Amino acid sequence: MVGFQKSAVVVLVSLIISLSINHSEQIQSSQGQTLIRIQHLLNNPSVLSTWNSSTDFCSLDPTSSVSVVCYQDTITQLHIIGNKGRSLLPRNFSMESFVTTLVSLPTLKVLTLSSLGLWGSLPGKIARLSYLEILNISSNFLYDTIPGELSSLSTLQSLALDDNMFAGELPHWLGSLPVLSVLSLRKNMFNGTLPDSLSNLENLRVLSLSHNYFRGEVPDFSRLTNLQVLDLEDNDFGTEFPQLGNKLVTLILSKNKFRDGLPTEISSYYQLERLDLSNNNFVGPFPLCLLALPSVTYLNVGSNKFTGMLFENQSCSGELKFVDLSFNLLTGHLPKCLHSKKTVISDGNCLETGDDQSQKPVSFCRNEALAVGVIPHMKNREGRSSKAAIIALGVIGGVVGGIALVTLIFLLVRKVSASKEIKKYPTRLILEDASTGYPSKLLQDARYISQTIRLGALGLPAYRSFSLEEIEEATNNFESSAFVGESSQGQMYKGKLKDGSYVAIICLKMKRSYSTQTFMHHIELISKLRHKHLASALGHCFECYLDDSSVSRIFLIFEHVSNGNLRSWVSGHSRQKLNWTQRLAAAIGVAKGMQFLHTGIVPGVYANYLKITDVQLDQNLVAKISSYNLPLLAEITGQVKSS
Numbered sequence: 001m002v003g004f005q006k007s008a009v010v011v012l013v014s015l016i017i018s019l020s021i022n023h024s025e026q027i028q029s030s031q032g033q034t035l036i037r038i039q040h041l042l043n044n045p046s047v048l049s050t051w052n053s054s055t056d057f058c059s060l061d062p063t064s065s066v067s068v069v070c071y072q073d074t075i076t077q078l079h080i081i082g083n084k085g086r087s088l089l090p091r092n093f094s095m096e097s098f099v100t101t102l103v104s105l106p107t108l109k110v111l112t113l114s115s116l117g118l119w120g121s122l123p124g125k126i127a128r129l130s131y132l133e134i135l136n137i138s139s140n141f142l143y144d145t146i147p148g149e150l151s152s153l154s155t156l157q158s159l160a161l162d163d164n165m166f167a168g169e170l171p172h173w174l175g176s177l178p179v180l181s182v183l184s185l186r187k188n189m190f191n192g193t194l195p196d197s198l199s200n201l202e203n204l205r206v207l208s209l210s211h212n213y214f215r216g217e218v219p220d221f222s223r224l225t226n227l228q229v230l231d232l233e234d235n236d237f238g239t240e241f242p243q244l245g246n247k248l249v250t251l252i253l254s255k256n257k258f259r260d261g262l263p264t265e266i267s268s269y270y271q272l273e274r275l276d277l278s279n280n281n282f283v284g285p286f287p288l289c290l291l292a293l294p295s296v297t298y299l300n301v302g303s304n305k306f307t308g309m310l311f312e313n314q315s316c317s318g319e320l321k322f323v324d325l326s327f328n329l330l331t332g333h334l335p336k337c338l339h340s341k342k343t344v345i346s347d348g349n350c351l352e353t354g355d356d357q358s359q360k361p362v363s364f365c366r367n368e369a370l371a372v373g374v375i376p377h378m379k380n381r382e383g384r385s386s387k388a389a390i391i392a393l394g395v396i397g398g399v400v401g402g403i404a405l406v407t408l409i410f411l412l413v414r415k416v417s418a419s420k421e422i423k424k425y426p427t428r429l430i431l432e433d434a435s436t437g438y439p440s441k442l443l444q445d446a447r448y449i450s451q452t453i454r455l456g457a458l459g460l461p462a463y464r465s466f467s468l469e470e471i472e473e474a475t476n477n478f479e480s481s482a483f484v485g486e487s488s489q490g491q492m493y494k495g496k497l498k499d500g501s502y503v504a505i506i507c508l509k510m511k512r513s514y515s516t517q518t519f520m521h522h523i524e525l526i527s528k529l530r531h532k533h534l535a536s537a538l539g540h541c542f543e544c545y546l547d548d549s550s551v552s553r554i555f556l557i558f559e560h561v562s563n564g565n566l567r568s569w570v571s572g573h574s575r576q577k578l579n580w581t582q583r584l585a586a587a588i589g590v591a592k593g594m595q596f597l598h599t600g601i602v603p604g605v606y607a608n609y610l611k612i613t614d615v616q617l618d619q620n621l622v623a624k625i626s627s628y629n630l631p632l633l634a635e636i637t638g639q640v641k642s643s
């Protein structure tokens with residue numbers, strides 16, 4: 001009995017073992033048959049010439065063009081990469097029956113079918129491969145739209161449809177693929193605007209949409225904190241520079257319609273290696289900080305309308321290998337640090353390179369810069385119309401301010417002509433100013449535009465963002481002795497930076513929660529407030545709430561002008577008064593500062609309700625309009641008052 005039982009158990013066990021072996025062989029052989037069928041449907045491409053019905057696919061050595069990966073005898077990965085330039089499969093090829101065959105490999109997680117001549121529309125039933133993580137069917141002849149069934153692929157991480165003939169608008173559901181990290185749709189015929197839902201793809205690392213027919217503004221990608229590659233080349237995107245996180249490694253915006261100036265945060269793109277802004281309509285100052293981004297190796301801003309002056313002593317990143325500045329409106333000298341770089345293209349500017357053939361006269365750049373500058377931006381995204389209204393109001397305010405100023409100068413001039421013995425000297429000064437003032441206004445404006453860029457000439461450090469720690473250190477943690485005063489706009493502190501220089505720090509407290517992006521246009525404008533006759537802007541700092549990272553406070557850092565205001569120098573009792581020459585110099589300085597605010601920056605700042613107490617004098621009695629009193633700052637906190 002015992003012996004019988006034993007042998008029965010042995011038989012049973014061996015039966016089970018042999019059954020299960022047969023079963024797994026069956027799976028494998030049916031999957032093998034599928035592969036053979038795929039080979040046939042693909043018209044026996046040469047890369048599959050070694051496949052035959054007795055091939056053990058799971059133990060094939062992978063090559064660069066073909067590999068099959070199995071896990072416990074089922075196929076999980078299939079890569080077939082045909083020869084480049086492969087032509088269409090014959091007419092009897094059917095994408096429908098090809099995909100029907102393909103989905104009998106239901107455990108596939110990774111599928112690459114590239115350069116195989118596939119043609120037709122992509123059947124939605126490919127989504128029956130419900131474990132797909134990577135789908136790459138690039139370089140074929142697939143057309144029509146992306147089938148909606150793909151939206152059910154909740155594990156899809158990478159979708160590459162490059163170099164096909166897909167068309168239509170991108171579907172909204174793309175933004176709800178939960179783990180998508182690579183979306184590559186280069187060289188297709190997609191059109192329309194990008195769905196806003198793309199900004200939900202928090203795992204997105206690579207977004208390549210180049211060579212399509214997309215248009216319109218790029219959705220707000222500032223939440224895509226993992227985005228490293230954004231390639232939008234050769235579409236109709238624009239005009240606003242996209243809102244992006246600062247982890248980018250590659251940013252390609254070339255051949256689009258981008259126009260509006262670069263955001264100041266671009267100086268915080270520490271990981272940026274490749275930046276291509278070429279062939280757009282960018283206007284405004286060329287940010288010299290781009291040359292010094294720590295990781296940048298490739299920088300192309302060619303064929304735009306960037307303005308500004310380059311300096312020989314500008315520093316650049318040691319990594320730079322390629323720089324193209326050609327066909328902009330740049331003046332000055334090529335930075336010395338570029339001389340040793342591999343490739344530097346600078347033709348078609350107004351630089352003093354010693355090679356006049358390739359450069360235009362400086363007057364050309366100045367006039368063009370002006371032409372670019374005077375056209376006001378038409379902002380048409382939501383939330384921008386209020387800004388246009390503010391600018392319109394500002395024009396009115398500016399006219400009023402201008403009249404007041406002219407009156408002031410007129411009165412001063414009258415007083416001067418009344419006191420005969422010093423008549424000659426100041427008259428000459430006034431004439432000199434007038435001769436460049438109105439008749440050749442264009443040149444004058446252009447000169448101020450280039451002055452904004454000539455930061456070094458002001459003896460000021462470049463505009464930058466400050467850390468909160470720096471601000472706290474400068475003000476000794478906002479100690480009461482650092483407190484200078486309070487206006488409707490916020491508190492003002494006097495601070496001392498590490499380098500020993502004194503600064504004025506304005507603290508604006510936010511009443512509502514906004515993201516830092518909301519203020520970028522203001523910050524951009526503030527960063528341009530740099531002029532000999534302005535208390536110039538040195539930088540800013542955002543303090544954000546931890547929970548939703550909305551802005552709690554903005555600190556603006558300005559040059560500290562400490563020698564009293566103009567009123568106390570003209571009519572005060574306590575100190576020595578200015579003589580007439582000094583008064584005139586101050587009035588002319590104020591006029592120059594005003595003119596800079598109106599015409600030297602784009603868009604101009606007009607609504608400065610100038611009071612004599614808002615004009616500060618520095619150690620050398622140079623008059624500076626205190627730009628930290630500009631209503632621009634009130635605009636940030638949302639308390640705009642009518643004049």
Ligand SMILES: *[C@@H]1O[C@H](CO)[C@@H](O)[C@H](O)[C@H]1NC(C)=O
Pocket residue numbers: 040041090092093
């Ligand atoms: C398509 O036609 C060719 C002959 O022109 C034939 O060799 C091939 O087997 C056919 N393919 C299919 C999938 O029917």
Ligand SMILES: *[C@@H]1O[C@H](CO)[C@@H](O)[C@H](O)[C@H]1NC(C)=O
Pocket residue numbers: 050051052053054055
């Ligand atoms: C299948 O291919 C292998 C080499 O890959 C070859 O050795 C074998 O003879 C082929 N079998 C048939 C039936 O053609």
Ligand SMILES: *[C@@H]1O[C@H](CO)[C@@H](O)[C@H](O)[C@H]1NC(C)=O
Pocket residue numbers: 081112114136137138159160182184
């Ligand atoms: C898709 O496959 C092709 C061919 O192997 C490859 O060159 C390309 O990089 C792949 N695309 C992506 C996005 O992985």
Ligand SMILES: *[C@@H]1O[C@H](CO)[C@@H](O)[C@H](O)[C@H]1NC(C)=O
Pocket residue numbers: 167168169191192
């Ligand atoms: C986008 O392309 C599709 C198909 O090519 C076309 O029907 C549609 O009108 C296009 N849409 C726009 C906005 O151009």
Ligand SMILES: *[C@@H]1O[C@H](CO)[C@@H](O)[C@H](O)[C@H]1NC(C)=O
Pocket residue numbers: 311312313314456457459
């Ligand atoms: C760079 O050169 C300009 C003029 O050539 C000069 O005004 C400026 O101070 C220099 N800047 C530095 C940092 O040396």
